[in-house]
Structures are given as structure tokens and as C-alpha cells.
Amino acid sequence: MSVIRLESLRKSYGGDFTLGPVSLQVEPGYVVAVVGPNGSGKSTLFRLLLGLARADSGEVRVFGRDPAGDEVGIRERIGYVPENAVGHDEMSAAELGDFIGRLYPNWSERSYRELLRRAGVDPKKRFDKLSKGMRRRLLFALALATGSELLLLDEPTDGVDPFARREMLDEISAYMDGDGPDEVRTVLFATHIIEEVRRVADYVVFLSDGDFLGLYEKDALLDGWRNLWVVPEPDGDLPGIVEVEPGSPTRLVTDSPGETGEALAERGVRIVRSAPLDLEEILGHLMRRGKAAEERSMR
Structure with a gap:
């Protein structure tokens, strides 16, 4: 059974923002990064998955259940770091652990104390007396x-320093290993930091201004896009071409390197250099493609 299943999900806030439609499935045992600029709908998606907001249309299922109708049964199976935490200001890290620990049957006080120690968070210190980075480490713990x-x-990792960010990514990897082979x-x-995606993600969900641009296997995505520098400049249309930058040599961006390469060879065009695109470049192309498709549909 899929951990998360969304079917034609839509959520609007007035006339200013709409998330969706989103249709995707997340299978157990994977790390999935939700990537997009600020305001793209990442936090809205998380609130829908937790039952903190209700979809206007479509279907949301977490562990096969509707989170808006079975909040308690689902939430005790989900650990959550919100974008903005409220209501914790006067509680210490130790008090927060005591409170949260009562809500989760698999709570580990030992793990919590160790995570606080690694982060350098004083268990006796109030939440509102911690720096932003330390607050994020506490919520993460x-x-x-x-x-x-x-x-x-x-x-x-918002607001934490690069060293702390690396530690947190390592802790995500350790968490995925679990306590045994059956777990x-x-x-x-959610992130807008591409290096985090490179390090720990198996799959990537792209969002842009509420538009769902797709769910991709990370390594296949990186392998499927290439920069090609070619001579001479090819004439006519080529399969897979997303961008052409004239020059000597000409730079081509393709999302189908195999098909593009075969077509170039048939025309006697030589590839003098090839290089992968980074995720930021790929996201930019997907965003432009999505906007172009939206504009065509509105004509």
C-alpha cells in the first residue's frame, strides 16, 4: 500500500493561490524531496497530508486513510517539522519532549536526548530563548x-548553518535505516536547497506557483537531461530539444539524449562535448514548460 496517494487534489485560498491539481503516489521506504520556490505550495501540501486543511476537491490518502477524517490514527504515525512553530515559546526542550512523547507509542527519549546533545540544545532552555537554527534542530529532534x-x-534546515545542515541530512539517512530490517x-x-536533494532524495516532486510539475526519480531525472555542444549548428527540428544557444560550438539542451544523439548523427552533426544539467536548471526548464502549457490551454 502506498504511504501517500493524491488524486486530482486541489486547494484554493481565495482567488490568490491554488494548489493543484496534484496526482501522485509515494511508496514506503523512500526519501522524497518537495522542491519549489517560496510560495509554490509546499506547506499547503503538508497541511493537507496532516489533515490540518481540507482539500476543495480530489482525494487525499495517508496510510490508506483520509487524514481529515482520521486525524488521531494517522498523526501518531507521522513525525512533523512545521515551517513555523507556534505555542512552544514558554516550554523547555525537556518539557516539549515530555509532552510530545505522550502522543507517540514509539517515542524514544534516549534518541531525543542524543539528538539534542549533537545539536548543542540545552534541554532546560526555553524555546523562545533559542536561536532560529537551534529551534529548527529542536523541532527536528x-x-x-x-x-x-x-x-x-x-x-x-531553514536557518541552520552548513555544518548543522550536513548533520541533519546524515540523521535523515540514519532514520531511514530504522531499528531493524522489518522497519x-x-x-x-520540503526544500529549496538543491544540495539537500542531491544528498538524500530518491524522488523529487516539483511545484511552481501551485502547479504540480511531476514526480521524478532523481537519478533518472539527472541522467535524462544533457547539455550538448555540437558542430556545425543543426538545421530544423530535433527530438528532445528544449533550448538552443547559437555559437561555435552550438549548445543544445535535451531531455532525450539518446534520441537527440541519433538524430544529430544522421545529419552529420558532431557532439564535441556533453555535460549533465544540475537540478536547478532542470527545475527552471520544467517551470517554463509548465507555464507554456498553461498558456496554451487558456487560448
């Missing part, structure tokens, strides 16, 4: 210590 089957992490865990994390 709370989520991991729940021992949940699913983690929903909304910009978990299968899943992570969905």
Missing part, C-alpha cells in the same frame, strides 16, 4: 524521536 513511519519535514520508513521533506 522531536520529529525523529517519535520513531514514526513517516516524517513530514517542512524546510527543516520501513518514509520521508517527505
Whole structure:
């Protein structure tokens, strides 16, 4: 059974923003990055998965259930780092652990204390006295210590320094290993930091201004897009071409390197250099493609 299943999901806030339609499935045992600019709908998606917001249309299923109708049964299986935490200001890290620990059957006080120690968070210090980075580390520790089957992490490394970010990514990898071979865990994390995607994600969900641009296997996505520098400049249309930059040599961007290469060879065009695109470039092309398709549909 899929951990998450969305079918034609839509959620609007007034006339200003609409998420969707979104249709996707997340299988157990994978790390999925939700990538997009600020305001693209990442936090809205997480709130829908937790039952904190209701979809206007479509279907949301988490562990096969509707989170808006079975909140308690689902939430005790999910560890969550919100984008903005409220209501914690006067509680210490130790008090937060005591409170959250009562809500989760697999809570590990030992793991929580160890995560706080690594982060340098004083268990006796109030939440509102911590720096932004330390608050994120504390919320992250709370989520991991729940021992949940699913983690929903909304910009978990926002405000932390690069060294702390690397530690947190390592802790996500350790969490995925679980406590035994029969324990299968899943992570969905929102980020706009591409290096985080490179390091830990198995799959990538792209969002842009509420538009769902697709769910992709990360390695296949990176392998499927190439920069090709060719001579002479080819005439006419070629399969897979997304962008052409005239020059000597001419640079081509393709999302079908095999087909493009065969067509170039048939025309006697030589590839003098080839290089992968990074995820930021791919996201930019997907965003432009999505906008172009939307404009065509409105004509």
C-alpha cells in the first residue's frame, strides 16, 4: 500500500493561490524531496497530508486513510517539522519532549536526548530563548524521536548553518535505516536547497506557483537531461530539444539524449562535448514548460 496517494487534489485560498491539481503516489521506504520556490505550495501540501486543511476537491490518502477524517490514527504515525512553530515559546526542550512523547507509542527519549546533545540544545532552555537554527534542530529532534513511519519535514534546515545542515541530512539517512530490517520508513521533506536533494532524495516532486510539475526519480531525472555542444549548428527540428544557444560550438539542451544523439548523427552533426544539467536548471526548464502549457490551454 502506498504511504501517500493524491488524486486530482486541489486547494484554493481565495482567488490568490491554488494548489493543484496534484496526482501522485509515494511508496514506503523512500526519501522524497518537495522542491519549489517560496510560495509554490509546499506547506499547503503538508497541511493537507496532516489533515490540518481540507482539500476543495480530489482525494487525499495517508496510510490508506483520509487524514481529515482520521486525524488521531494517522498523526501518531507521522513525525512533523512545521515551517513555523507556534505555542512552544514558554516550554523547555525537556518539557516539549515530555509532552510530545505522550502522543507517540514509539517515542524514544534516549534518541531525543542524543539528538539534542549533537545539536548543542540545552534541554532546560526555553524555546523562545533559542536561536532560529537551534529551534529548527529542536523541532527536528522531536520529529525523529517519535520513531514514526513517516516524517513530514517542512524546510527543516531553514536557518541552520552548513555544518548543522550536513548533520541533519546524515540523521535523515540514519532514520531511514530504522531499528531493524522489518522497519520501513518514509520521508517527505520540503526544500529549496538543491544540495539537500542531491544528498538524500530518491524522488523529487516539483511545484511552481501551485502547479504540480511531476514526480521524478532523481537519478533518472539527472541522467535524462544533457547539455550538448555540437558542430556545425543543426538545421530544423530535433527530438528532445528544449533550448538552443547559437555559437561555435552550438549548445543544445535535451531531455532525450539518446534520441537527440541519433538524430544529430544522421545529419552529420558532431557532439564535441556533453555535460549533465544540475537540478536547478532542470527545475527552471520544467517551470517554463509548465507555464507554456498553461498558456496554451487558456487560448
